[in-house]
Ligand SMILES: Nc1ncnc2c1ncn2[C@@H]1O[C@H](COP(=O)(O)OP(=O)(O)OP(=O)(O)O)[C@@H](O)[C@H]1O
Ligand code: SF4
C-alpha cells in the first residue's frame with residue numbers, strides 16, 4: 001500500500017527547502033529473483049529487499065537511513081541512483097521521473113548523483129593512483145580535460161584534506177581515513193547534488209569516524225549537497241541527519257526529525273535500536289538496559305504476514321499478542337506533524353518504561369503499556385521493566401527543535 005510522502009519541512013528539513021524535493025520515491029519496490037535449475041532456470045521466488053517505501057529528500061537535507069543488516073538500506077540507495085531498475089514504484093529526481101530512464105537521460109542524471117561506499121579498502125582500485133581514481137568520473141563523463149582536469153583533481157584532494165602532491169600515490173600508501181577522503185573527493189568530482197553515503201564510516205577506526213563526519217558536514221555547507229546517509233547504528237546518524245528513516249525488512253517503520261526520534265521514538269523497533277545507543281551520562285547510562293530482540297530476523301523472501309515485526313515485537317507481547325498485528329499490515333501514519341510510524345499500537349509506545357529509559361528521560365509513575373506485562377513480554381527484554389525510571393511527559397515533536405543546527409550555505 002502506498003502512503004503519502006511526508007512533507008520534510010514539518011520534520012525539520014532545512015529552512016530553505018524548496019517545494020520540489022531533490023529526490024522522491026513512491027511505492028518503491030526492488031525484488032531480486034530467486035531461480036532454481038541449472039539448464040532451465042525457473043523463477044521460484046523473490047527476495048523482497050525493498051517492499052514499498054515512500055520517501056522524499058529536500059535539497060540540502062540529510063536523511064539518515066537506519067536498520068539491521070539485510071533490511072534493504074543499500075538497495076534503497078542503489079535504486080535511487082538507478083543502479084537497479086525498480087520492480088515497482090517511482091523514482092523522481094529534481095522533478096524528473098527517472099524510474100525507467102536509460103541511455104543519455106540516465107547518464108545525465110547519474111552525473112548529479114554519487115555514492116560513497118562503506119569500505120575504502122575494497123572500493124578503490126588498487127592499481128590506480130589517487131589522482132587517477134578522482135579523475136576517472138571526469139573521464140567517463142567528459143568533464144574537463146588536460147590541465148583543467150589535473151587542477152581540479154588537486155583542488156579536490158585539498159578540499160578533502162589531503163596533500164595535492166599525494167595524487168601519484170596508490171591506495172595502499174594511505175590510511176583508512178585518507179582512503180575514505182579519496183572516495184569522497186571522487187564522489188565530488190562531477191559537482192553532484194545528491195550523495196548516497198552507504199555506511200561511509202563503518203569500516204573506520206572510531207577516532208577517524210568523527211573526522212569523516214565533520215568533513216561531510218563541511219562539504220555539505222560548502223557545496224549545498226544533499227545526503228542520504230546509510231548506517232546500521234543510530235548513534236552514527238544522530239548528529240548529521242535532519243530526519244531519520246528507520247527500516248525493517250524492506251519497509252520504513254518510522255520517519256521523523258532526528259531529535260524527535262531520539263526524544264520520542266514511537267515504533268517498538270526504533271526503541272530497541274535506540275537502546276543500543278549509549279547516552280554520555282554515566283548516571284543515566286547506568287539505569288538503561290538494552291532491549292534484546294528475540295527470534296531470528298525473518299527472511300525477506302518470505303516476510304511475516306501483517307506487521308513484519310510481529311515475530312520479534314516486545315510491545316505486541318506486552319499487549320497480549322493482539323491478532324491485528326498478524327492480520328493487518330500497519331501503514332505509515334502521521335502521529336504528529338512530520339512524525340510517521342507504521343505500528344497499529346504506536347500510541348501505546350509513548351510513555352512505556354522502554355521508551356523512557358532509552359531516551360534517558362527522568363520520570364515517575366507507572367508506564368501505560370507496562371502496567372500489565374505478560375510473562376512472555378517479560379522474557380523478551382534484557383531487563384525487567386519494573387524498576388526502570390518511569391514515564392515523563394513525552395517531549396513535543398517540534399519541527400524547529402528537530403534541527404540541531406543551522407548549516408552554512410553557499
Ligand atoms: N544484487 C542482489 N541480488 C540478490 N539479492 C540481493 C542483492 N542485493 C541485496 N540482496 C538481498 O537483499 C536484501 C537487502 O540487502 P541490502 O544489501 O540492501 O541490505 P542492507 O540493509 O544494506 O544490509 P547491510 O547492513 O548488511 O549492508 C538482503 O537479503 C540481500 O541478501
Ligand atoms: S503493529 Fe503490532 S507487532 Fe507491529 S510493531 Fe506494532 S505492536 Fe508490534
Ligand SMILES: [Mg+2]
Nearest residue numbers: 073074075198
Ligand atoms: Mg548495505
